[in-house]
Amino acid sequence: MKKVLIASPVVSHPALAGNSSRINQMVDSLRSLGCDIHFLLCPIRLIQDTRSGHEMATVYGANYHELNGGRVIGGNLQQKVWRVLLRRGLRRFEAAQDVTITSGIFRPQDKRQFKEIVQKIRPDAVIFEYALMAELADCLDDTRRKIVDTHDSFTDRNKRIRASGGAGMWWSLSKRQERRLLSSFHRVIAIQQNEREHFTKLLAGSKTQVALVDILKAPAQHHRGGTPSNMVLGYIGSKNHHNVEGLLKFIEHQWPKIIAANPDVKLLVAGDLSIDRALPGVSFIGRVGDLWADFYSRCSVVINPCVSGTGLKIKTVEAMSYGVPVVTTHEGCSGIEMAVGQGLFHCSIFAADFHEHCVMLLIDDHRRARESEMARAFVETSMRTSIATLEHIIQ
Numbered sequence: 041m042k043k044v045l046i047a048s049p050v051v052s053h054p055a056l057a058g059n060s061s062r063i064n065q066m067v068d069s070l071r072s073l074g075c076d077i078h079f080l081l082c083p084i085r086l087i088q089d090t091r092s093g094h095e096m097a098t099v100y101g102a103n104y105h106e107l108n109g110g111r112v113i114g115g116n117l118q119q120k121v122w123r124v125l126l127r128r129g130l131r132r133f134e135a136a137q138d139v140t141i142t143s144g145i146f147r148p149q150d151k152r153q154f155k156e157i158v159q160k161i162r163p164d165a166v167i168f169e170y171a172l173m174a175e176l177a178d179c180l181d182d183t184r185r186k187i188v189d190t191h192d193s194f195t196d197r198n199k200r201i202r203a204s205g206g207a208g209m210w211w212s213l214s215k216r217q218e219r220r221l222l223s224s225f226h227r228v229i230a231i232q233q234n235e236r237e238h239f240t241k242l243l244a245g246s247k248t249q250v251a252l253v254d255i256l257k258a259p260a261q262h263h264r265g266g267t268p269s270n271m272v273l274g275y276i277g278s279k280n281h282h283n284v285e286g287l288l289k290f291i292e293h294q295w296p297k298i299i300a301a302n303p304d305v306k307l308l309v310a311g312d313l314s315i316d317r318a319l320p321g322v323s324f325i326g327r328v329g330d331l332w333a334d335f336y337s338r339c340s341v342v343i344n345p346c347v348s349g350t351g352l353k354i355k356t357v358e359a360m361s362y363g364v365p366v367v368t369t370h371e372g373c374s375g376i377e378m379a380v381g382q383g384l385f386h387c388s389i390f391a392a393d394f395h396e397h398c399v400m401l402l403i404d405d406h407r408r409a410r411e412s413e414m415a416r417a418f419v420e421t422s423m424r425t426s427i428a429t430l431e432h433i434i435q
Contacts, residue, residue: 042434043076045161047154047176048169049087052079053099056312056327057278058354059087059191062231063169065256066189066430073431078161082107082154084145085114085123086172086211105157107150116144131209137198140211142221146175155179165434172211174224187433188225189253193235194218195242204347204371215242222248227433229253232375253430254375255357255422261332262416263363266409267340271302271402274339274364276310276328277355282346283313286369289389290345291319297395305402310335336362340408341401344368345389360384360415365408367397376422383415 046052048063055064067077079100097104107113114120122141130136146154154176158166165185168177171194177186198212213221219242222228228243228250230236236252243250275290277283287309298305299321307322314324328334336342342359347369356373359366365383366372373379373386380386385401387393401408 041076043163044070045078045163045166047080049082049084051096053095061354069256069427078103080105083112119144137209138212151179171221174221177224186225187227189229193238251429253426256426258361258419258423263412266412269405271305272308272340274308274342277313278311279313286346293390294395298398301399339364342366344372346372347389361419363412363416365401365411379418382418383411
């Protein structure tokens, strides 16, 4: 049995955001391959996280570990000074938004503790979540396989978001920085095809290999024979800038046209996202305990109206995995463009096609049933390919 250590700044349980969902699926996939999983939480300032040590300990038992006692790691003095300068006004300047200091994220005592934990566990492979974990990977020699699950390409990330007119600045890297960080690992896992191509080009001449692992999980419960004809549009998301921005634009540009075409349509919004005004036909149900029973089983169609952000759109893939047709933006199908026409529709959030796709799917039971089946079939095919690739990487 292969022993695998997941070293992550983000928890896998509860899966309240796209990144934690990805890690949750990675863990489940590795277990399905017969791996013994240990999880090391390494919380750092640069990556926001909703921690639940109690739930993680329940899921992993003695195989759950915490760096720095689970407390947020603030990094060295340079990291702290830079954060203070950003808070005091530098953040409003684009040049400052695009600067991420990638050294000194982990202090010497953090690195020593990490090495001690690895020596105690003795894993065959360590999977690091996010390239910013490279400092910890550098602590290990090459006798253990070092793999990074990238989640995204961070080269010029904030510049790309600004160019799309979006919000939600986060950390961003230069090409040189991303190449240097990714070179610390034996294998780089890209989560979408265009990022695989980017990383392969970026790492040309290095010994680091790149593989594509996109869809890892399909739920056992899903719509069979089509979604219900109950005129329910669904949207689920955490309360971050990208999600709030997308929902507001959908409500402004598309929702009035949808209810004008059919006043019986309802919009069901799940997750901790909300807006401060009442809207006709819109219900905010908050976080859901059972994604299938409380949300996806109730939806005829799911929307993902994101207009900014990067990386594979987990919400789009998740809805398709439950057999629900999805209407999204060009950004919302990033990384899975090959699914367009297989249960996935995309266009600009400002285009008439958006509400027309929604209305067509809501009223045409036969078309909706066909798209529902194709969405699930696409996810199942992609999942089998990804798990086979993951098995090869671990072996």
